[in-house]
Amino acid sequence: MNENARPIFTVAPRRASPAGWIAIVAVAMLAVVPLLCGGPVVDKLTTLCVYVLLAVMWNLLAGYAGLVSVGQQAFFGLGGYFALRLVEAGLPPYPALVAGAFASAGIAVPISLFLLRLRNGEFAIAMWVTAEAFRLLVMFDPLVQGETGTSLLALNAYEPDLRRNLTYWVALASMAAMTAGSYWLLCRRIGWAARAIRDDEDAAASIGIETMRVKRVIFIVAALGCALAGCIWLASAITFQPRTNFGVQWTVFMLFMVLVGGLRSFEGPIIGALLFFAVQEIFGDFGAWYLAGLGAVAVAFALYLPEGIWGALRSRTGIELMPTQVKHP
Amino acid sequence: MSTGIENRLHLNRRRFVTLAGGAAAALTVPAGVRSAFAQGDDVIRVGFVSPQSGPIGIFGEGDPYVLDLVRKTVAEGIEVGGKRYGVEFISKDTQSDPVRAAQMAKDLINGDKVDLMLSTSTPETVNPVADACEAAGVPSLSATSPWEAFYFGRGAKPGEPTPFKWTYHFCFGVGNFATLYADQWSKVETNRRVGVLLPSDADGNAIRGLLLPQLEKAGFTIVDAGPYENGNADFSTQINLFKSEGCEIFNTFPFPPDFAVFWRQAAQKGFAQQVKICQMAKAGLFAPELEALGSLGYGLHAGAYWHKAYPFKSSATGLSGLELADGFEAWSGKQWNQQVGATAALFDAALTALKSAANPKDKPSMAAALSGLKADTACGAIDFTGGPVPNCTPIGLVGVQWVKAKEGSKHPFELEIVSNADHPSVPLTADMTAYSVQG
Numbered sequence: 001m002n003e004n005a006r007p008i009f010t011v012a013p014r015r016a017s018p019a020g021w022i023a024i025v026a027v028a029m030l031a032v033v034p035l036l037c038g039g040p041v042v043d044k045l046t047t048l049c050v051y052v053l054l055a056v057m058w059n060l061l062a063g064y065a066g067l068v069s070v071g072q073q074a075f076f077g078l079g080g081y082f083a084l085r086l087v088e089a090g091l092p093p094y095p096a097l098v099a100g101a102f103a104s105a106g107i108a109v110p111i112s113l114f115l116l117r118l119r120n121g122e123f124a125i126a127m128w129v130t131a132e133a134f135r136l137l138v139m140f141d142p143l144v145q146g147e148t149g150t151s152l153l154a155l156n157a158y159e160p161d162l163r164r165n166l167t168y169w170v171a172l173a174s175m176a177a178m179t180a181g182s183y184w185l186l187c188r189r190i191g192w193a194a195r196a197i198r199d200d201e202d203a204a205a206s207i208g209i210e211t212m213r214v215k216r217v218i219f220i221v222a223a224l225g226c227a228l229a230g231c232i233w234l235a236s237a238i239t240f241q242p243r244t245n246f247g248v249q250w251t252v253f254m255l256f257m258v259l260v261g262g263l264r265s266f267e268g269p270i271i272g273a274l275l276f277f278a279v280q281e282i283f284g285d286f287g288a289w290y291l292a293g294l295g296a297v298a299v300a301f302a303l304y305l306p307e308g309i310w311g312a313l314r315s316r317t318g319i320e321l322m323p324t325q326v327k328h329p
Numbered sequence: 330m331s332t333g334i335e336n337r338l339h340l341n342r343r344r345f346v347t348l349a350g351g352a353a354a355a356l357t358v359p360a361g362v363r364s365a366f367a368q369g370d371d372v373i374r375v376g377f378v379s380p381q382s383g384p385i386g387i388f389g390e391g392d393p394y395v396l397d398l399v400r401k402t403v404a405e406g407i408e409v410g411g412k413r414y415g416v417e418f419i420s421k422d423t424q425s426d427p428v429r430a431a432q433m434a435k436d437l438i439n440g441d442k443v444d445l446m447l448s449t450s451t452p453e454t455v456n457p458v459a460d461a462c463e464a465a466g467v468p469s470l471s472a473t474s475p476w477e478a479f480y481f482g483r484g485a486k487p488g489e490p491t492p493f494k495w496t497y498h499f500c501f502g503v504g505n506f507a508t509l510y511a512d513q514w515s516k517v518e519t520n521r522r523v524g525v526l527l528p529s530d531a532d533g534n535a536i537r538g539l540l541l542p543q544l545e546k547a548g549f550t551i552v553d554a555g556p557y558e559n560g561n562a563d564f565s566t567q568i569n570l571f572k573s574e575g576c577e578i579f580n581t582f583p584f585p586p587d588f589a590v591f592w593r594q595a596a597q598k599g600f601a602q603q604v605k606i607c608q609m610a611k612a613g614l615f616a617p618e619l620e621a622l623g624s625l626g627y628g629l630h631a632g633a634y635w636h637k638a639y640p641f642k643s644s645a646t647g648l649s650g651l652e653l654a655d656g657f658e659a660w661s662g663k664q665w666n667q668q669v670g671a672t673a674a675l676f677d678a679a680l681t682a683l684k685s686a687a688n689p690k691d692k693p694s695m696a697a698a699l700s701g702l703k704a705d706t707a708c709g710a711i712d713f714t715g716g717p718v719p720n721c722t723p724i725g726l727v728g729v730q731w732v733k734a735k736e737g738s739k740h741p742f743e744l745e746i747v748s749n750a751d752h753p754s755v756p757l758t759a760d761m762t763a764y765s766v767q768g
């Protein structure tokens with residue numbers, strides 16, 4: 001960072017905070033879980049990694065850059081679709097999954113040129129429309145056969161335990177890398193610029209922030225994260241059905257986790273993901289009542305605890321594990 | 330002050346130790362119990378995944394009823410190769426969500442360590458479950474989803490060897506519709522001109538590519554209105570085309586809610602009045618859909634994969650078709666539906682397969698039993714050695730007609746079997762009549 005561009009506010013700790021070290025140790029411990037625990041634990045943790053990844057990505061978009069998207073399933077679905085196509089072209093499955101995610105992020109580049117000109121509600125709706133358009137286009141592919149879909153059969157070549165563990169490690173690595181990456185991004189100039197845009201885009205532009213560039217970087221990073229999540233989910237479910245992989249439910253999950261955990265804080269979405277995962281495990285069998293309960297919880301949080309669990313905790317106790325808030329010098 | 334803090338710390342530490350101990354115990358005890366189960370070789374564990382709530386929950390309405398009967402049948406265990414095994418069924422509801430279907434399948438495979446997986450009703454249920462089983466090497470048997478969607482919809486390619494070692498499926502396919510329609514559409518006098526309404530989805534495309542040429546060969550003139558997107562709200566172009574072409578037969582494979590929209594518009598524009606046969610597929614499986622149409626629904630035609638008049642006994646429940654239907658009506662207070670029998674058929678096939686396996690606790694042996702399975706079910710006989718592809722076998726369809734129930738009936742609609750060319754051992758229950766708009 002050059003001297004002229006030194007920010008007025010400082011936030012990025014020069015060395016890793018204790019919470020940062022704890023996070024590193026936690027990831028290291030999670031990495032050896034498959035060696036110690038059985039299949040059910042590894043499968044559940046893979047799902048949890050997908051949830052955390054999705055929540056962190058949506059918070060990066062909506063919480064930090066003010067880009068409220070209800071169409072992130074576009075990248076979730078496209079990632080899986082590209083992976084399928086790459087496997088069909090002869091690539092081994094795991095490299096194809098990662099490459100598929102990057103290809104999906106590549107698609108986010110041209111999309112950002114158009115969609116980021118829109119703001120607020122218009123952007124949200126346009127993203128949803130984009131996701132639906134991608135679903136329809138993918139359904140034209142004879143490989144996908146309309147709504148029928150297809151399956152990533154190449155993964156069956158792996159022995160079941162190895163496949164489960166590989167998928168888990170890919171999930172853990174993606175989750176850790178994307179979470180650390182977004183934290184790094186948020187502690188830099190671009191992170192501050194994003195927050196300025198969120199608070200007032202015109203004012204941000206008037207003080208010389210290149211709003212389009214900043215929004216584009218955040219948008220593409222979030223697209224990559226969601227696409228990785230989509231590829232991991234495809235690897236663990238194997239089935240690709242356009243209405244499922246491009247389903248709006250993925251965005252609803254993200255919204256729920258971030259709103260309940262705490263928008264605009266770094267810890268919030270992670271807590272939200274843990275909570276959502278736990279609720280799903282414990283109450284998931286209640287069917288319609290479970291869904292109604294989720295809805296009621298989301299409404300209650302939006303009305304009475306708009307800052308989410310972490311936001312409320314922070315304002316009461318002043319705790320800050322991974323500070324991304326402004327601290328006045 | 331300091332003692333207070335110490336006290337708190339102390340308490341905290343003690344609580345922590347208790348908690349940690351509890352957690353450790355919680356982690357170890359179930360693991361011990363589970364491994365004892367896994368080692369025990371006298372209980373066969375069977376997973377069952379179906380949609381019992383949510384938008385397609387009507388398919389699974391009768392599943393708990395059927396499952397209860399099957400549990401009673403196997404309460405004493407079953408005998409395989411001179412050895413007695415207990416059979417435990419673990420049922421999971423997908424809530425009509427394919428994501429949850431995949432999760433439930435993985436829970437059953439990894440957590441409950443099932444020896445055999447069963448699933449039923451729509452590709453959204455059976456495909457994710459079968460994929461999880463194929464990947465984990467767990468034998469799986471499924472039903473009630475066109476076999477082409479199960480086989481080609483999971484990445485198998487026509488003309489190539491089957492990529493599936495573990496997953497087996499029995500259900501009707503396109504070929505059954507061809508046989509059925511050729512017969513059913515000859516039951517009333519028409520000009521043999523067929524208006525066809527097929528959406529741009531997978532079923533629509535499969536029917537357009539495979540069924541329409543066969544129907545033309547059978548002597549029908551096909552008027553295809555072309556693909557449309559599911560959820561369409563305005564069908565005037567299609568209706569005008571069918572009217573001007575003078576179609577007296579109408580056939581459609583819609584997303585079920587779209588049919589009511591189409592048929593109301595067809596009645597408003599005078600097309601329904603010229604139609605003598607209105608043949609629904611995918612739509613019109615369940616009475617509530619017809620009840621929503623009201624008097625416009627009297628006389629509509631469809632295909633069915635089970636009916637209470639089927640003459641086959643279900644060995645897994647010990648009941649005949651009529652007993653199954655009556656039992657379900659008494660249990661639920663609702664009208665019987667065709668999935669009740671189809672679910673019973675799945676259990677019939679599953680128990681037969683378990684009994685024919687050399688060792689039902691051994692997965693390759695169980696898969697081998699499925700690949701050569703011949704069974705008598707509530708839906709009729711199935712034979713996996715007969716093709717059309719190694720992992721699938723078709724079951725017959727009957728032609729049915731929804732008619733106004735007789736005076737005094739509890740339900741507004743009754744279902745009559747009017748064509749059995751595709752399933753000759755099923756008796757007809759009524760003569761087919763031409764459709765006419767009533768009310």
